[in-house]
Amino acid sequence: MALLEVDRVVGGYGEADILQGASLAAEAGEIVVIVGANGAGKSTLMKAIAGLVRVRSGSIRFAGDEIANAPAEGMIRRGLAYVPQERNVFPSLTVEENLRMGAYVRPDATRAGIARVLALFPDLDARRGVAAGRLSGGQRQMVAIARALMLEPRLILLDEPTAGLSPRFCAVIFERVQAIARAGVGVLMVEQNARPALAIADRGVVLAMGRNRATAPGPALLADPEIGRLFLGG
Amino acid sequence: MDALLYLATLATLAAIYAALALGLNLHWGLTGLMNFGGAGFVAIGAYTAALLTAAPSATHVGGFALPWWLAWPAAALAGALLALPIGAVSLRLRADYLAIATIGIAEIVRLFARNEDWLTGGPLGVTAIPRPFEALGNPAGQFAFLGLVALVVAGLYALAEMTARSPFGRALRAVRDDEEAAKAVGKNPARLRLQAFVLGAACMGLGGAMLTAFFKFMGPDALEPVTVTFLVWVMLIAGGSGSNAGAVLGAVAVWAVWAATDWLAAQLPGELATRAAYVRLFLIGLALQVILLARPQGLLGERMAGR
Amino acid sequence: MAELITFYLVPGLVLGAIYAMSATGLSLVYGVIRFANFAHGDLMGLGAYAALAASQGLGLSPWASIPFAAAATVPAALAADVLFYARLRRSLPAVLLISSFGTALMLRAVIYLAFGPTPQTFGRAIVPPLMLWGLRIQERHVWIIAGAAASAAVLHLILARTRAGRAMRAMADDPDLARITGVPTEAVIRLTWTIAAVLVAIAGVFLGLDTQLTPVMGFNVLLASFAAAILGGIGRPWGAALGGLILGLAEECSSYPVVGGAPLLEPSYKSAVAFAVLIVTLIARPQGLFRGMG
Numbered sequence: 001m002a003l004l005e006v007d008r009v010v011g012g013y014g015e016a017d018i019l020q021g022a023s024l025a026a027e028a029g030e031i032v033v034i035v036g037a038n039g040a041g042k043s044t045l046m047k048a049i050a051g052l053v054r055v056r057s058g059s060i061r062f063a064g065d066e067i068a069n070a071p072a073e074g075m076i077r078r079g080l081a082y083v084p085q086e087r088n089v090f091p092s093l094t095v096e097e098n099l100r101m102g103a104y105v106r107p108d109a110t111r112a113g114i115a116r117v118l119a120l121f122p123d124l125d126a127r128r129g130v131a132a133g134r135l136s137g138g139q140r141q142m143v144a145i146a147r148a149l150m151l152e153p154r155l156i157l158l159d160e161p162t163a164g165l166s167p168r169f170c171a172v173i174f175e176r177v178q179a180i181a182r183a184g185v186g187v188l189m190v191e192q193n194a195r196p197a198l199a200i201a202d203r204g205v206v207l208a209m210g211r212n213r214a215t216a217p218g219p220a221l222l223a224d225p226e227i228g229r230l231f232l233g234g
Numbered sequence: 235m236d237a238l239l240y241l242a243t244l245a246t247l248a249a250i251y252a253a254l255a256l257g258l259n260l261h262w263g264l265t266g267l268m269n270f271g272g273a274g275f276v277a278i279g280a281y282t283a284a285l286l287t288a289a290p291s292a293t294h295v296g297g298f299a300l301p302w303w304l305a306w307p308a309a310a311l312a313g314a315l316l317a318l319p320i321g322a323v324s325l326r327l328r329a330d331y332l333a334i335a336t337i338g339i340a341e342i343v344r345l346f347a348r349n350e351d352w353l354t355g356g357p358l359g360v361t362a363i364p365r366p367f368e369a370l371g372n373p374a375g376q377f378a379f380l381g382l383v384a385l386v387v388a389g390l391y392a393l394a395e396m397t398a399r400s401p402f403g404r405a406l407r408a409v410r411d412d413e414e415a416a417k418a419v420g421k422n423p424a425r426l427r428l429q430a431f432v433l434g435a436a437c438m439g440l441g442g443a444m445l446t447a448f449f450k451f452m453g454p455d456a457l458e459p460v461t462v463t464f465l466v467w468v469m470l471i472a473g474g475s476g477s478n479a480g481a482v483l484g485a486v487a488v489w490a491v492w493a494a495t496d497w498l499a500a501q502l503p504g505e506l507a508t509r510a511a512y513v514r515l516f517l518i519g520l521a522l523q524v525i526l527l528a529r530p531q532g533l534l535g536e537r538m539a540g541r
Numbered sequence: 542m543a544e545l546i547t548f549y550l551v552p553g554l555v556l557g558a559i560y561a562m563s564a565t566g567l568s569l570v571y572g573v574i575r576f577a578n579f580a581h582g583d584l585m586g587l588g589a590y591a592a593l594a595a596s597q598g599l600g601l602s603p604w605a606s607i608p609f610a611a612a613a614t615v616p617a618a619l620a621a622d623v624l625f626y627a628r629l630r631r632s633l634p635a636v637l638l639i640s641s642f643g644t645a646l647m648l649r650a651v652i653y654l655a656f657g658p659t660p661q662t663f664g665r666a667i668v669p670p671l672m673l674w675g676l677r678i679q680e681r682h683v684w685i686i687a688g689a690a691a692s693a694a695v696l697h698l699i700l701a702r703t704r705a706g707r708a709m710r711a712m713a714d715d716p717d718l719a720r721i722t723g724v725p726t727e728a729v730i731r732l733t734w735t736i737a738a739v740l741v742a743i744a745g746v747f748l749g750l751d752t753q754l755t756p757v758m759g760f761n762v763l764l765a766s767f768a769a770a771i772l773g774g775i776g777r778p779w780g781a782a783l784g785g786l787i788l789g790l791a792e793e794c795s796s797y798p799v800v801g802g803a804p805l806l807e808p809s810y811k812s813a814v815a816f817a818v819l820i821v822t823l824i825a826r827p828q829g830l831f832r833g834m835g
Contacts, residue, residue, distance in 0.1 A: 052717065073724065073725060073726070076723040082721050087718060088718065090714040090715060093714065097710075102722060104707075104708065105722075147722070333577070334577070334764065337763075337764055341764060341813070349807065467639065512653040515646055516646070516651065520647055522639065522640070523624075523640050523643040526639060
C-alpha cells in the first residue's frame with residue numbers, strides 16, 4: 001500500500017467539480033510530478049489532498065487513513081505538509097517566526113527543526129530576522145518549503161514551487177527537492193515548468209480536464225512525443 | 235375616537251418610515267452602499283422643512299411660514315445637496331469604512347444643529363410648525379395628513395420601482411455585485427454610486443420633512459439614531475434588501491411590532507414602562523441578528539452574491 | 542507653558558491613552574477575526590458599568606473593580622461570537638458589521654435595564670492633585686496613563702513572544718495558511734476576543750474615571766476608536782495605539798486658544814475632531830500610518 005493513494009477523486013470549489021476522477025499514488029522518498037494544461041485541475045487536486053477543497057466522491061488515503069474532507073488543520077500532525085502556490089508565507093512575520101509556525105503543533109521540536117531546515121537552506125540563516133514579505137520571490141519560496149519541513153513530514157505537497165522564479169532559482173529548488181526526497185520524504189509536486197520537473201520525477205502524472213491521461217516514470221513521459229505535444233507545449 | 239386617532243398616527247409614522255426604508259434600499263439594497271448615517275440626511279431635510287414652514291421667530295433663522303408643497307421638495311433637495319460632497323469623497327470607501335464615515339456625518343449634523351443655535355434654535359429646536367390639514371380638526375385632519383403622506387410614499391415607491399427596473403437600476407446592481415465586471419462593460423461606478431447616494435438621500439430628506447410636519451417640532455434630539463437610522467436598517471433587512479416592496483413591507487411590519495410593544499408597555503405601571511422600552515431595544519438587536527442568521531434575504535429580498 | 546501642559550497636553554494624553562486601548566482592541570479583532578466590530582463601544586460601556594456595580598456593591602476602588610469589568614466583557618464578547626458571529630464566519634464582512642450593530646443594541650439595553658439612563662460617576666473622593674516636575678497633575682490621570690502603558694507592554698509581549706500571539710499574527714496575515722500549519726483557528730479567535738474584551742474593559746473603567754458613566758458612553762467613543770485604528774493602519778495594534786494617542790491629543794488641543802484667545806475649534810465640536818481625522822486619513826492615506834490591512 002502506497003503512502004498516499006488518491007482514488008478517482010471527484011470534487012472542486014462550490015458547485016463546479018473540476019476534478020472528474022483523478023487518481024495517483026506516491027511513496028516515501030519518491031518524487032511524483034503532476035503536469036497538465038491550465039485548468040486541468042492540478043492545484044485543485046493538491047488542495048483536495050490538503051483538505052481545503054471538498055471531495056464529493058472517491059477516496060484519499062494517507063498512511064492507511066482516509067483523509068478526504070478531513071479538516072486542513074489536522075494534516076500537519078499526520079505528517080502531511082502543504083506549500084500553496086501563492087501566499088505561502090506570513091508576510092509580517094520574520095523568517096524565523098515563519099519557521100516556528102511550521103512547528104506550531106509540536107513546539108518542542110522547533111529548535112531541532114530550525115537547525116535541520118537551515119542546513120538545507122543556508123541562505124535563510126542570515127535573514128532570520130527579516131519580515132518574510134520583504135524577501136525576494138525565490139527566498140520566500142525557500143521559507144515556504146522550509147516551514148513545511150519543520151516537523152519532518154512524511155509527504156510534502158508543493159504547488160508550483162518554481163512559479164515566477166529565475167532559472168537559477170528553479171535549478172536550486174529542483175536540486176533541493178531531490179535532496180528532500182533522498183532524505184526519505186515523499187514529494188508530490190505540481191509543476192508548470194514540466195520538462196525540468198519530469199526529468200527528476202520518479203513518476204509523472206498527466207492531468208487533463210480533471211482526470212488522468214497518463215502515468216509513467218518521468219523521463220518516459222518526457223520522451224513520449226505525443227505527451228509532449230498535447231500537454232507539455234511541444 | 236381615540237383609538238382611530240391612535241391608529242392614524244401609527245399608520246402615518248409607518249408610512250414615513252417606509253419612505254426612509256425606500257431611501258436606504260436605494261443605498262444598500264440596490265447599490266451596496268453601507269449608509270449608517272441616515273439620521274444626518276433625515277435631519278437636514280427635517281430642519282429645512284422646519285425652518286421654511288415655521289412661523290417667524292427670534293430664536294432661529296427662517297420662519298417663512300411657507301406651505302408644505304414648497305418645503306417638502308426643498309427638504310428633499312437639501313438631502314441631495316448634503317449627499318453630493320459627502321458622496322464625492324467617501325463612496326469609493328469600502329463598506330465598513332463608509333459605515334463609520336456616515337456615522338460621523340450624522341454626528342456632525344447633529345452637533346451643528348445643537349451648536350449653531352442662531353440658525354437652528356439650538357437645543358430648544360424649532361417650534362410653531364404647522365401640519366397640513368390640521369385646520370380640519372381631529373380626527374379628520376390626522377387622516378387627511380395620513381392620506382397625504384401615503385400618497386407621497388406611494389409616489390416614492392413608484393419612482394423607486396421605476397428606478398430599480400430601469401437601465402440605471404440594472405447598472406447599479408451590476409456595480410454592487412461586481413465592480414470590475416461593470417467597469418469592463420463601460421459603466422462608471424463612481425458616478426453611478428453618487429447618483430444612487432444622492433437620490434436615496436433626497437428620499438431620506440423628504441422623510442425628514444414629513445417627520446417635522448408630524449411632530450410639529452424639530453430639535454437636535456428629536457431624531458434618535460436608534461430609530462431613524464438603526465430601526466430603518468432592521469426594517470430593510472427584515473423586509474428584504476434589494477426589494478422596494480420589501481422595504482415598505484418591512485417598515486410597516488417592524489413598525490407595527492414596535493408600536494405594539496409601545497402600547498403593551500404603556501399598560502404597565504410607570505417604572506416598568508420605561509424598562510419595557512429597554513427590553514424592546516434588546517429584542518430589536520436580537521431580532522436583527524436572528525434574521526441575519528435564519529433568513530438574511532428577509533421577506534422579499536434578493537439573495538445577494540456572496541451571502 | 543505650564544497651562545498648555547496641564548490643561549491640554551495631559552488631558553490629551555489621558556484621552557489618548559483611553560482611545561489607544563480601545564482602538565487596539567478594535568484593531569486586534571479586525572485583524573484576526575476580520576470584521577469591523579460595531580459593538581466594541583457598547584462592550585466598553587458594559588465593562589465600565591460592571592466595575593461601577595462592583596465598586597458600589599463591594600466598596601472597592603475603581604482600580605480594584607477592573608477585574609469585574611473584564612468578568613463582564615469577556616463572557617459577553619465570547620457569547621456574541623459563539624451565538625452569532627461564528628455562524629457568519631463565511632459571510633461578507635458587511636453582514637458581520639450589521640450583526641455587530643445588533644449586539645451593540647443588546648449590550649446597551651442591558652446597561653439601561655440594570656442602571657437606568659442617568660449619568661453616574663465612580664464617586665471618587667476629592668484628592669488634591671500631585672505635583673510632578675512642577676506641574677499639577679491629577680493622580681487618576683497618572684494612573685490611567687501608566688495603566689495604558691502597562692497594558693500596551695503586556696500586549697506586546699503576548700503578541701511578540703508567545704506562541705499564541707504568533708498564531709494571532711499569523712491569522713491576521715493569512716487565515717488559510719494558518720490553518721495549514723495546524724493553528725486551531727477557532728481557539729485563536731476566542732483568545733483574540735478575550736484579549737480585546739480585557740483591553741476594552743480597562744478602557745471603559747478609565748473612561749468612566751476620566752469623564753462619567755452613561756449608557757451611551759461607549760458608542761460615543763466608537764467613532765474615535767475607529768478613527769484611531771484606521772489612522773494607525775487597521776489590523777495593526779501598535780498603529781492603533783499610536784493613532785489613539787494622536788487623536789486624544791488632537792481632540793484636547795483643538796480648543797487651545799491659538800489665535801488671540803479664540804480656540805482653534807469650538808469645544809462643543811470636539812467630537813468632530815475624530816471625524817475630521819478619519820476623513821483626512823481615508824482621503825490622504827487610507828492604509829494609515831503603519832500600512833493596515835485591506
